[in-house]
Amino acid sequence: MSANNVHDMSADAYDSYIESMRKEQYPMLRETLYLDHAGTTPYSKRLMDRFHAEMMGSLFGNPHSVSPSSQRSTQMIEDTRLQLLSFCGADPDDFDVVFTANSTAAIKLVMEAFREQDAGFWYGYHVDSHTSLVGVRGAATMHRCFESDSEVESWIGGQDAAYHEAHHLFAYPAQSNMTGRRLPLDWCSRLRQEDSRRRTYTLLDAAAYASTTPLNLSDTDTAPDFTVLSLYKIFGFPDLGALIVRKECASLFRKRSYFGGGTVDMVVCLKEQWHAPKSGALHEQLEDGTLPIHSIIALNAAIKTQLELFGTLERVSRHTAYLAARMRQGLAELKHGNGKRIASIYGSPTLEHDDGNTLGPIIAFNLRDSRSNWVSNTEVEKLASVKGIHLRTGGLCNPGGIAHALGLSPWEMRENFSAGHRCGSENDIMNGKPTGVIRVSLGATSTISDVDRFLDFVKQFFVEEYPRPSPSVPAACQTQRRFHIESLTVYPIKSCAGWQIPYGNSWEVREEGLAWDREWCIVHQGTGKALSQKQHPRMALMRPHLDFAAGLLHITAPSAVESISVPLSKDPRCFEKRDFAQRDASVCGEIVQSQTYTSSTIAEYLTKALGIPCTLARLPATSTQSASVRHSKAHLPHSGGTGTDAAPRILLSNESPILTISRSSLNRLNEQIKAKGGKAAHPAVFRANILLAESPLSPPGQEQPWAEDQWRGMRIDRTDGAVMEFLGGCRRCQMVCIDQRSGEKNQEPFVTLAKTRRFDGRVLFGVHTALATGSEGGSLRIAAGDFVEIFT
Numbered sequence: 033m034s035a036n037n038v039h040d041m042s043a044d045a046y047d048s049y050i051e052s053m054r055k056e057q058y059p060m061l062r063e064t065l066y067l068d069h070a071g072t073t074p075y076s077k078r079l080m081d082r083f084h085a086e087m088m089g090s091l092f093g094n095p096h097s098v099s100p101s102s103q104r105s106t107q108m109i110e111d112t113r114l115q116l117l118s119f120c121g122a123d124p125d126d127f128d129v130v131f132t133a134n135s136t137a138a139i140k141l142v143m144e145a146f147r148e149q150d151a152g153f154w155y156g157y158h159v160d161s162h163t164s165l166v167g168v169r170g171a172a173t174m175h176r177c178f179e180s181d182s183e184v185e186s187w188i189g190g191q192d193a194a195y196h197e198a199h200h201l202f203a204y205p206a207q208s209n210m211t212g213r214r215l216p217l218d219w220c221s222r223l224r225q226e227d228s229r230r231r232t233y234t235l236l237d238a239a240a241y242a243s244t245t246p247l248n249l250s251d252t253d254t255a256p257d258f259t260v261l262s263l264y265k266i267f268g269f270p271d272l273g274a275l276i277v278r279k280e281c282a283s284l285f286r287k288r289s290y291f292g293g294g295t296v297d298m299v300v301c302l303k304e305q306w307h308a309p310k311s312g313a314l315h316e317q318l319e320d321g322t323l324p325i326h327s328i329i330a331l332n333a334a335i336k337t338q339l340e341l342f343g344t345l346e347r348v349s350r351h352t353a354y355l356a357a358r359m360r361q362g363l364a365e366l367k368h369g370n371g372k373r374i375a376s377i378y379g380s381p382t383l384e385h386d387d388g389n390t391l392g393p394i395i396a397f398n399l400r401d402s403r404s405n406w407v408s409n410t411e412v413e414k415l416a417s418v419k420g421i422h423l424r425t426g427g428l429c430n431p432g433g434i435a436h437a438l439g440l441s442p443w444e445m446r447e448n449f450s451a452g453h454r455c456g457s458e459n460d461i462m463n464g465k466p467t468g469v470i471r472v473s474l475g476a477t478s479t480i481s482d483v484d485r486f487l488d489f490v491k492q493f494f495v496e497e498y499p500r501p502s503p504s505v506p507a508a509c510q511t512q513r514r515f516h517i518e519s520l521t522v523y524p525i526k527s528c529a530g531w532q533i534p535y536g537n538s539w540e541v542r543e544e545g546l547a548w549d550r551e552w553c554i555v556h557q558g559t560g561k562a563l564s565q566k567q568h569p570r571m572a573l574m575r576p577h578l579d580f581a582a583g584l585l586h587i588t589a590p591s592a593v594e595s596i597s598v599p600l601s602k603d604p605r606c607f608e609k610r611d612f613a614q615r616d617a618s619v620c621g622e623i624v625q626s627q628t629y630t631s632s633t634i635a636e637y638l639t640k641a642l643g644i645p646c647t648l649a650r651l652p653a654t655s656t657q658s659a660s661v662r663h664s665k666a667h668l669p670h671s672g673g674t675g676t677d678a679a680p681r682i683l684l685s686n687e688s689p690i691l692t693i694s695r696s697s698l699n700r701l702n703e704q705i706k707a708k709g710g711k712a713a714h715p716a717v718f719r720a721n722i723l724l725a726e727s728p729l730s731p732p733g734q735e736q737p738w739a740e741d742q743w744r745g746m747r748i749d750r751t752d753g754a755v756m757e758f759l760g761g762c763r764r765c766q767m768v769c770i771d772q773r774s775g776e777k778n779q780e781p782f783v784t785l786a787k788t789r790r791f792d793g794r795v796l797f798g799v800h801t802a803l804a805t806g807s808e809g810g811s812l813r814i815a816a817g818d819f820v821e822i823f824t
């Protein structure tokens with residue numbers, strides 16, 4: 033089937049056409065459920081083939097020369113300019129195209145022009161604006177945020193009476209990149225009519241809108257003065273933006289003080305300072321430097337290919353509107369067993385009356401559990417990622433939209449900021465309110481099966497037939513039957529393989545954890561960021577070995593014959609001063625002073641093994657520099673002190689000094705996984721230090737899975753045995769799905785954990801552990817085989 037006759041196809045026929053076409057044209061989508069089209073949309077094979085053929089077939093030179101190859105580029109660029117104008121229905125007599133890097137760059141060009149005006153400028157923007165529009169206010173002499181459509185309406189109504197000294201610029205998105213809500217396009221024409229002196233200009237941000245809907249600038253009287261586009265959101269490729277500007281506005285740019293290669297006819301530099309800006313077409317005055325020639329060639333191919341594969345953008349628009357309605361309705365109808373709705377969808381009060389024109393295929397929402405508590409977006413994102421679903425969560429670069437939707441007042445946003453909330457941070461529910469939303473967005477390649485698969489995902493993981501239990505708080509202190517330590521493991525290098533402590537060897541426990549645990553890490557050479565297995569699963573195969581006889585830590589890369597070694601000792605006599613460089617490393621977002629190894633052998637070995645430029649760093653275990661002291665995130669609420677003073681110190685572990693897991697719980701989890709035909713999880717995936725098992729002396733069949741939810745502490749049964757406290761459950765992410773022997777990613781055990789062990793939006797497995805407050809570390813020891821007594 034081809035797209036020739038798609039215009040008349042029924043919704044279902046078009047959907048099955050897309051379904052089969054995308055198998056061939058979008059091989060990278062494979063099993064992926066891609067729901068981030070508003071971020072960027074995928075590019076087709078045909079587009080890439082066509083671009084490739086074009087590039088291989090001709091020589092394209094720099095258009096600023098006169099050679100044949102240069103002329104060819106110029107010709108291609110001029111053709112593409114025209115093609116893009118016609119794609120938007122814009123008459124080349126009235127409009128010009130300025131190529132930019134993206135929408136933001138296009139917005140900045142407009143902002144610069146207004147900033148250069150003698151009296152500065154007044155700037156008005158709608159609350160639903162993308163951050164890139166909001167930012168223009170920084171250059172304005174006065175600005176106003178319109179908090180609703182009706183505020184805009186009445187302001188437009190009063191235009192004629194208003195006297196404008198300075199130029200006015202009014203900006204808004206044609207479609208919110210957060211809720212998908214479409215704003216009235218006629219504001220542009222009404223402003224043109226009402227403002228007879230023509231001092232108020234309109235800037236339409238069509239970046240989200242135009243990706244699934246044709247932009248129609250054919251009526252010159254109603255079109256905005258400036259329209260910005262992100263072309264990669266429409267075609268997937270190339271990475272290019274555009275400013276479509278009404279030629280009438282050219283005079284605004286005359287005051288431009290900057291000029292660069294490409295935008296000037298003559299420059300005098302020596303005794304006199306003089307230049308002649310280009311006076312030709314507007315784009316010649318605004319496109320500084322060499323144009324992105326190859327991207328423009330790709331755009332040419334992209335426009336052609338789009339029409340071949342999808343028919344018109346109008347057809348895409350109808351298709352995506354249909355899918356979006358199905359998605360919105362599906363989410364709105366999902367309910368928990370007790371009848372409570374699960375999804376709160378934002379910005380679509382007109383759901384029932386939607387005619388396909390007021391809502392684009394972007395849906396923003398949050399989920400609630402059956403007790404109406406918010407589900408953490410990070411949790412949704414983790415599960416989605418395990419299930420191959422690509423979506424976006426957080427603030428979405430839409431500050432006004434988010435504040436509106438979540439009812440966050442400015443003081444709350446500032447308070448959250450002070451309390452450490454940043455775009456993308458894990459802790460996304462603060463003071464009982466979400467700090468961001470979940471966004472799913474559909475595009476030309478989306479299909480009905482995508483929508484249904486996403487709805488199934490929400491149903492499967494977040495719909496509760498019965499309310500979930502919380503781990504109950506134990507009533508009184510009791511000692512419990514005996515357990516024993518089945519094995520002890522340390523992870524000398526953060527995120528690399530564990531090293532099992534030989535059975536029976538007693539091991540030192542310190543405030544910051546088991547001796548030699550997470551003392552080293554592998555850092556990116558450029559950023560100094562500690563690498564994590566989450567991004568680099570191959571790290572699981574990097575094997576450290578503590579060789580006390582030789583006094584060395586050996587590191588062996590996967591399938592390498594040779595290892596590298598570094599001294600275990602910190603005694604300065606073992607090193608040359610230049611063996612280390614003091615550098616800031618960043619571990620889980622915290623900056624720590626670390627000693628980075630300067631050896632090129634180490635750097636080359638690790639870089640080769642992991643395929644990223646990296647090297648080894650060490651955190652001094654007992655550092656006196658306060659900058660290097662990290663504290664456990666998990667600590668007992670009842671331990672008295674406040675803030676980090678009460679929390680134990682940690683080295684490079686993520687959250688707490690020691691992690692303990694229970695064999696009985698692991699067995700229970702694996703039964704559940706196997707019952708559904710899944711593959712049992714190896715204890716190594718949890719990267720625990722202590723694996724506790726019920727004592728071999730306890731009667732069989734009396735295992736107590738999840739008993740650790742109630743545990744408060746344990747005493748190791750030996751003379752120098754440590755007393756340890758449990759600091760609460762360990763929150764899990766998809767990293768538990770990395771097979772520690774192959775480095776491959778699975779869906780289990782995270783999927784089953786998420787279904788059976790989710791409490792208040794946290795998926796828990798294992799318990800954070802630390803030396804009991806007040807114990808003297810250093811002389812206390814534990815060993816695999818030791819019996820332990822549990823307190824509850």
Ligand SMILES: *Cc1c(COP(=O)(O)O)cnc(C)c1O
Pocket residue numbers: 070133134135136137162164205207208209237238239240241261262273
């Ligand atoms: C994506 C987007 C932007 C930013 O576009 P860039 O190409 O990243 O500069 C601005 N506004 C809206 C509505 C968007 O969707």
